[in-house]
Amino acid sequence: MIxxxxxxxxxxxxxxxxxxxxxxxxxxxxxxxxxxxxSPDNSIDILRRYxxxxxxxxxxxxxxxxxxxxxxxxxxxxxxxxxxxxVDSDDWLLxxxxxxxxxxxxxxxxxxxxxxxxxxxxxxxxxxxxxSPSPIYGLLGQPELFDDYYMSxxxxxxxxxxxxxxxxxxxxxxxxxxxxxxxxMCEDYLFNLKLFPHLKKIYIxxxxxxxYRYGGMTSKYNSHLxxxxxxxxxxxxxxxxxxxxNKAKDYVLIEIKNVLMSDVEQMILYKVGSRAAIExxxxxxxxxxxxxxxKDVKAQADFQTQSPVMAIxxxxxxxxxxxxxxxxxxxxxxxxxxxVISKVCxxxx
Numbered sequence: 001m002i003x004x005x006x007x008x009x010x011x012x013x014x015x016x017x018x019x020x021x022x023x024x025x026x027x028x029x030x031x032x033x034x035x036x037x038x039s040p041d042n043s044i045d046i047l048r049r050y051x052x053x054x055x056x057x058x059x060x061x062x063x064x065x066x067x068x069x070x071x072x073x074x075x076x077x078x079x080x081x082x083x084x085x086x087v088d089s090d091d092w093l094l095x096x097x098x099x100x101x102x103x104x105x106x107x108x109x110x111x112x113x114x115x116x117x118x119x120x121x122x123x124x125x126x127x128x129x130x131x132s133p134s135p136i137y138g139l140l141g142q143p144e145l146f147d148d149y150y151m152s153x154x155x156x157x158x159x160x161x162x163x164x165x166x167x168x169x170x171x172x173x174x175x176x177x178x179x180x181x182x183x184x185m186c187e188d189y190l191f192n193l194k195l196f197p198h199l200k201k202i203y204i205x206x207x208x209x210x211x212y213r214y215g216g217m218t219s220k221y222n223s224h225l226x227x228x229x230x231x232x233x234x235x236x237x238x239x240x241x242x243x244x245x246n247k248a249k250d251y252v253l254i255e256i257k258n259v260l261m262s263d264v265e266q267m268i269l270y271k272v273g274s275r276a277a278i279e280x281x282x283x284x285x286x287x288x289x290x291x292x293x294x295k296d297v298k299a300q301a302d303f304q305t306q307s308p309v310m311a312i313x314x315x316x317x318x319x320x321x322x323x324x325x326x327x328x329x330x331x332x333x334x335x336x337x338x339x340v341i342s343k344v345c346x347x348x349x
Contacts, residue, residue, distance in 0.1 A: 003081030098209030155251030
């Protein structure tokens with residue numbers, strides 16, 4: 001059996017398409033666990049109608065909103081299938097036989113998970129969008145899986161790090177003893193980051209089976225960005241030490257530098273405080289010992305001479321602010337174009 005876990009929050013507009021795509025699968029031995037995360041719209045009414053029509057639909061109706069991460073784990077706690085897959089309630093499965101294909105491949109290869117390709121779409125029919133292909137297809141096993149592909153979580157884009165678009169062996173997840181992270185973003189990234197060292201082999205299909213609905217451009221400051229990604233950075237340093245994965249250290253240091261600069265740009269763009277207040281936040285963040293490790297990065301030949309890196313090493317909050325402000329100014333046309341695209345996406349959906 002495959003347990004399909006669908007977290008639901010404020011997506012009443014999209015739930016029918018999502019559930020219809022799951023229930024229409026040619027693989028019929030399914031249970032569809034929909035987790036209503038205290039959604040304030042009429043999502044629960046739609047879920048109840050589907051449960052009344054199809055006994056495979058099971059509802060978890062949470063009275064307190066706890067976020068998508070805890071919603072997924074709530075579904076996993078009651079899942080009875082040997083296999084798990086996750087579908088976000090504003091997305092859908094693109095082909096009726098994708099779970100059949102993935103299950104057959106998992107059975108054939110003994111993989112701990114089977115992955116199928118994403119298509120990022122901007123219309124309700126899935127016609128307008130872009131496929132996200134994998135750079136490699138087929139069976140990946142140890143030791144290459146860990147040695148070469150765990151780098152996907154340390155700043156090198158090789159494998160997809162999302163939870164959706166995969167069919168997981170439930171016993172592999174259970175064996176990794178995972179738990180909710182409490183993060184407001186990148187929770188699926190963390191899930192796979194912790195799971196990956198426990199996998200023996202995975203299989204990557206060349207079939208396109210998951211439609212990810214592009215949500216457009218954000219219009220406000222994301223307060224989760226820096227604290228969540230800084231938490232992940234610290235965790236990755238711990239994992240590098242635990243697994244002696246030293247080849248990844250340079251890349252996570254480059255990442256955290258980029259995260260800092262991006263967050264400062266966002267604070268300036270969305271006017272979260274005065275210049276003095278933002279510079280104070282920058283100084284507080286620079287008061288961490290790990291920033292000194294930037295001077296040892298060798299993955300980029302000119303890294304230490306980059307203006308942001310030099311400013312960070314000097315702990316020069318004013319220079320960092322100026323650099324972020326300059327970059328914001330240079331990106332005005334790009335932001336305008338993204339806003340237009342975002343509006344078009346909303347119309348098409």
